[in-house]
Amino acid sequence: MEDEKAFISELxxxxxxxxxxxxxxxxxxxxxxxxxxxxxxxxxxTDDVLQNTFVKVFQNLHSFKAESKLYSWIYRIxxxxxxxxxxxRAKKAGISNQELKEQMISNLEADVDFDGNAIQLKLQxxxxxxxxxxxxVFKMKYxxxxxxxxxxxxxxxxxxxxxxxxxxxxxxxEDYLNSH
Amino acid sequence: MKPFDLQNDPKITSGFKTPxxxxxxxxxxxxxxxxxxxxxxxxxxxxxxxxxxxYSGVAAILMIALGTWMYFTQNSVEEMIFPSEYLAHExxxxxxxxxxxxxxEDIAAIENEMNVVDETTETYINEYLN
Numbered sequence: 001m002e003d004e005k006a007f008i009s010e011l012x013x014x015x016x017x018x019x020x021x022x023x024x025x026x027x028x029x030x031x032x033x034x035x036x037x038x039x040x041x042x043x044x045x046t047d048d049v050l051q052n053t054f055v056k057v058f059q060n061l062h063s064f065k066a067e068s069k070l071y072s073w074i075y076r077i078x079x080x081x082x083x084x085x086x087x088x089r090a091k092k093a094g095i096s097n098q099e100l101k102e103q104m105i106s107n108l109e110a111d112v113d114f115d116g117n118a119i120q121l122k123l124q125x126x127x128x129x130x131x132x133x134x135x136x137v138f139k140m141k142y143x144x145x146x147x148x149x150x151x152x153x154x155x156x157x158x159x160x161x162x163x164x165x166x167x168x169x170x171x172x173x174e175d176y177l178n179s180h
Numbered sequence: 181m182k183p184f185d186l187q188n189d190p191k192i193t194s195g196f197k198t199p200x201x202x203x204x205x206x207x208x209x210x211x212x213x214x215x216x217x218x219x220x221x222x223x224x225x226x227x228x229x230x231x232x233x234x235y236s237g238v239a240a241i242l243m244i245a246l247g248t249w250m251y252f253t254q255n256s257v258e259e260m261i262f263p264s265e266y267l268a269h270e271x272x273x274x275x276x277x278x279x280x281x282x283x284x285e286d287i288a289a290i291e292n293e294m295n296v297v298d299e300t301t302e303t304y305i306n307e308y309l310n
Binding site for chain 1: 194
């Protein structure tokens with residue numbers, strides 16, 4: 001925690017800010033990329049959202065409250081950016097978020113940055129059928145292997161509720177995979 | 181076919197891949213973008229500052245105009261008739277009537293004051309108040 005305080009001070013000090021922010025990028029670029037990619041699916045869109053996430057982090061560092069951990073704050077910004085991206089795109093296309101996600105999954109087959117097999121693709125389809133919150137919890141737990149406590153801080157939901165949500169999500173996904 | 185059991189089966193990975201060297205170049209690309217964002221913020225700020233300069237100019241002119249107007253209207257106060265002059269020149273109220281509203285101490289104090297008035301004042305009192 002003391003290390004984090006010192007790191008935040010470096011991020012806020014104009015003399016050390018650039019170097020500290022480069023360090024932050026190196027620390028978070030890969031896990032955040034995986035998190036955002038699991039939501040927006042396509043590489044180019046992930047790149048846009050990831051850049052916007054870091055820009056937002058940079059612009060709002062001064063308002064970061066040490067009540068939450070830095071990583072959960074950054075993950076929260078990334079999650080909001082990714083979900084907002086989906087909503088905006090769906091709105092522009094005049095379709096629901098759910099319909100957009102199904103379209104995005106059908107595009108995956110032709111995506112050069114997706115080399116998944118039939119089962120991987122079917123798993124994506126199964127996840128897309130879940131309610132939005134369950135999708136998030138499932139992806140964070142199953143793909144990114146985050147701990148419940150970490151997900152709880154990021155999504156600001158109790159661990160108990162997350163466990164229940166994940167349990168239901170797994171059941172629905174298994175049912176889908178077994179019946180399709 | 182064996183039913184899926186996500187908790188116990190080997191993990192099904194996402195199947196996503198990233199273009200070669202994406203993470204090697206991401207840091208520099210992002211820092212460039214941040215520099216651009218900072219420059220845009222400065223431009224927006226300077227435009228606001230230019231606006232603020234004009235707003236403060238307009239506010240200053242308004243203040244001067246208001247001040248000038250108040251200065252000239254204030255002079256007309258001199259033309260007002262003050263209550264003391266009114267009582268001395270315009271009123272039918274007699275000294276006795278005023279004395280009703282004064283205490284004995286007030287009257288004694290006035291008498292004391294009147295004892296030290298100069299001749300001009302005494303003439304004035306004799307001519308106008310009696």
